[in-house]
Amino acid sequence: MRVNLLGADIDALTMEETVERVAGLIRNYRPFRVMTLNPEYIYQAQFDRELLDLARRADIVTADGEGIVWACRVAGYPVPERVTGIDLMLRLVEKAALCGWSVYLLGAAPGVAAEAADRLCRDYPGLKVAGSYHGFFQEDEEGRVAQEIKKTKPDLLFVALGAPKQEIWIDRHLGKTGASAAIGVGGSFDVLAGRVQRAPHWVRRLRLEWLARLVRQPSRWRRQLVLPLFAWTVIKRYKLKRIAQD
Ligand code: UDP
Numbered sequence: 458m459r460v461n462l463l464g465a466d467i468d469a470l471t472m473e474e475t476v477e478r479v480a481g482l483i484r485n486y487r488p489f490r491v492m493t494l495n496p497e498y499i500y501q502a503q504f505d506r507e508l509l510d511l512a513r514r515a516d517i518v519t520a521d522g523e524g525i526v527w528a529c530r531v532a533g534y535p536v537p538e539r540v541t542g543i544d545l546m547l548r549l550v551e552k553a554a555l556c557g558w559s560v561y562l563l564g565a566a567p568g569v570a571a572e573a574a575d576r577l578c579r580d581y582p583g584l585k586v587a588g589s590y591h592g593f594f595q596e597d598e599e600g601r602v603a604q605e606i607k608k609t610k611p612d613l614l615f616v617a618l619g620a621p622k623q624e625i626w627i628d629r630h631l632g633k634t635g636a637s638a639a640i641g642v643g644g645s646f647d648v649l650a651g652r653v654q655r656a657p658h659w660v661r662r663l664r665l666e667w668l669a670r671l672v673r674q675p676s677r678w679r680r681q682l683v684l685p686l687f688a689w690t691v692i693k694r695y696k697l698k699r700i701a702q703d
Contacts, residue, residue: 460534460536462529466512468517469534469535469537471538474537475545479613479638482517483613484612484637488634488639489516490515491518491519492518493545494512494518494525495525496683497680497683497687498620498624499687500690508621512624519540519545521542522666522667524667526538527688528687528688532691542640543642543643543645543655545642550577551581557585559585559611559612560577560584560612561589561611561613561615561636562586562588562615563614563618566652568591569650570589570646570650571589572649572650573589573645574586587610588605588606588609588611590602603630603633606634607633611635612638613640614634615639615640615642617641617643617644617647618641619643620641620643656673657669
């Protein structure tokens with residue numbers, strides 16, 4: 458089932474259901490896109506129609522973080538749990554190692570994707586890494602990067618260019634890469650390569666990972682100023698409207 462939040466459709470799936478959905482589509486379907494939708498993206502999309510269209514064209518859209526899970530609840534269309542980029546990537550890599558799917562890592566600073574790939578190979582023996590490439594190429598090199606990926610014929614292409622750059626790149630180039638599926642995973646390679654620390658489990662269980670990220674990476678505060686605006690938009694659209702109608 459898909460639920461609509463501020464104009465974007467989100468799949469009401471658990472992590473395991475999302476992984477099974479990907480497994481069901483892989484190799485026997487046209488190339489498909491998985492989007493991990495976060496509050497910053499959906500807020501920006503309220504003012505940028507193209508971003509909303511990109512979200513609508515994605516084959517699977519997950520609730521990336523507690524902000525989206527909360528907003529879906531307020532809207533009256535709850536989703537079962539958050540399915541973040543990094544958690545989904547790890548579950549898919551685990552499945553890839555079991556099923557023999559190959560993976561390609563595109564994005565992050567030079568060297569980071571390769572380090573992340575090494576870490577994944579250590580953690581998931583048998584994993585086939587088709588290749589990796591950094592994410593700081595010029596716009597006129599985009600086509601060449603897609604061609605390089607095509608030579609390696611990956612099943613899963615993880616794209617870590619940050620949102621919405623990764624969604625735009627996937628939309629333009631997935632068809633040229635020969636990959637079965639592309640998934641935007643934001644800053645996941647930095648975490649896998651050990652460049653950025655993820656919040657400890659207990660903080661994640663308390664649903665405060667966003668706060669820990671803000672404390673550890675103060676440079677994000679400007680971006681996270683969007684969060685109260687997102688919350689207010691949700692309350693206005695769903696709660697206040699309902700009160701006014703009652
Ligand atoms: N990045 C990139 N190319 C760019 C801009 C960013 O590869 O032109 C990478 C950056 O190095 C980082 C990731 O994209 O690894 C974005 O991480 P961030 O935590 O900002 O993404 P989010 O998860 O919040 O979308």
